[in-house]
Amino acid sequence: MRISRTSALGRLIACACLVAAPVIATAEIPDGYPADYAVLVAKAEAEGSVVIYANTEHTAVEPIVADFQKAFPKIHVDYIEIKAADLFSRVSSEAAAGALKADMVWSSAMDLQYQMVEDGIAAEYVSPEKGAVPSWSTSGDKIYGITYEPVVMVYNSKLVSAEEMPDTRAGLASWLTANKARMAGKVATYDPECSGLGFFAVSADAANGDALWPLVTAFGAVDAKFYTSTGTMLEKISAGEHAIGYNIIGPYAYLRAERDPNVKVVVPKDYTVVLSRLAIITEQAAHPAAARVFLDYLLSHRGQTVVGNQAHLFAIRPDVEGTATIAGLSADYGDILKPVTIGPELLDAIQPLQRLAFFRKWNDALKAGK
Template identity: 40%
Template sequence: MNTKTVRSLAAATALLGFSAISAGAQDVPAGYPADYAAIIEAAKKEGTVSIYTSTDAAQSQKLQDAFTAKYGIKIAYNDLGTNGAYNQVISEAAASQVTADVVWSSAMDLQMTLIQDGYGVEYKSPEASHLPQWANYKDTLYATTIEPIGVIYNTKALTEDKLPKTYADLITFLKDNKGELQGKVATFDPEKSGSGFLNHSNDAKNRPDFWDLAKAMGEDGVKIYSSSGGMKETVVSGENVIAINIIGSYALDWVKESPNLGVHFATDYTPAFSRLALVTKGAPHPNAAKLFVDFMLSKEGQSMLAEGGLPSVREDVTAGLNIKTLNERVGGGLKPIAVDEGVLEYMDQMKRVQFLNDWKAALGR
């Protein structure tokens, strides 16, 4: 090989190397560290990311499509429900056969338990600075949405002006309209729904009159359900007139398609939960996991979630609802549940059992 050929090959190799670096650098989002290109390239080589979640695929489809289109990484999307995702992670870890890369669930208490018990890892996302302080737990657990808890009602049976304006008014409303509402009130079953348990127990911690509400629902012969969708169908059909403590992000979408369905929020107190994301310990695709979490938290990813009906936890997202515009929509009383150890209070077995016993007693069952 002559000297000229060697020089040409060296130049070509250098050019290819420069092109590869440039291509990787182009993929790095603005404001990210320069070495983030290594995570992107490693994630692409892994080729897939496995998500264990409780979020309907339809609501996250835009997010999934945008992520795959941007990075060419396939998503193994497993909707296992809140309890299912939690139990699957634990059982797989016990068998040393971890499959999930990311766990993304609305059961904030179960997600925090996974972190406390060592099933997640610390990862400081470059997007962390764009989140509210309450939305990040020690760089291990991130809030990806902000979703209000509210009421849905049958508009043929109730009109907006008759609905209670505050939490206390709701209790009075249930007591004063027993005849009209008897056997036609719905709410979550905290024994069968992780989200339902979180919603009710959060109210019990923050509202001294929660048990008055529970008793009022019991006196009206409240029916309990394991899912928001189940309650929605009964309210649309008129079997139930009102459903209390329902996932408002779902409801805000439902009312667009169901003319006889309305959504309502108390102006003084509208608690809001978040779907929390963590990277699992021993994730088979750790770089793809990090990349997916970062994309979820980015302005682009948050916009995709908001367009899918899951309000953004960031204020700079203009698609759909964000934390600021959502607060305006619910009347100014938005109360996010902080991502901290406080969500674990009722994970204590004795407290959990006591809560469920008190719940049944309040309902008269």
């Protein structure tokens, strides 16, 4: 059969176009998922996007979002960063009006996240990854812990030497009292009355024993300064305005220490509170399938590897290796790690009477040191 030059040229061009045309990526479904999971993914792709309200900084979640888009290129992530203090009120008011835009809410304010579950904002979903995370990190198939973040101390090694820096609450209280003049105005921590995350961290601290209260008295003695932002505290410690930071959220502390060799991290040896950023899928989700796929990704081995080793938010899955993981922390610190269990007890500290009693005790302890 004779082939004309024109026909041959046309076929060559067609082949070249096929080679040059971009390959349309397809979703990557992990091994071991239910046989019908492809149906959920197809629905998610048809929805086209997922809207997330969260208080984690954009820079921290960028590698997570980027890798999710590689795995699920047809699902766009609309990530909206909202300060922790405003997140709960915004979600609650939108939900009450039947106009909640978020498909997922992801926040480090564990108590307020659980309050959303109690308020009927969270939808039930049994993730195929549920069995891969610690049992204490989920509750009622409506809320899931994504990270495993130690709450640490930080110091500026130009102002306090490694040999001087205490590694327990009792040690820090004694050292601050003994160095009252030197440390005047040089200690930073959260303001529990103005920061939701700060209040939760310090109330979890108090739940582990009485070592907190002599330390609060020492804060009063050195005229400690109180903040609502981890970033602000770390900047001031790095600059030398403050020498020591207490109850600093671990991921941010370690990242600052990587960038500034003068900033050092201390994991308290008496006990270390561990917090988790909790995720819920909303009942009013406009993109419920996409929200489920994104949650499964966050909990998956692939997603958790990115959470720990690229976002440095500390992976909660025990089978993920690396320094910023539950496995890495457990190997280094073992039983001193005290993760906050996810359940109804999260609401205890935010009951009005208990909250008032806590602040009264906090302020009395501060005054006792002055």
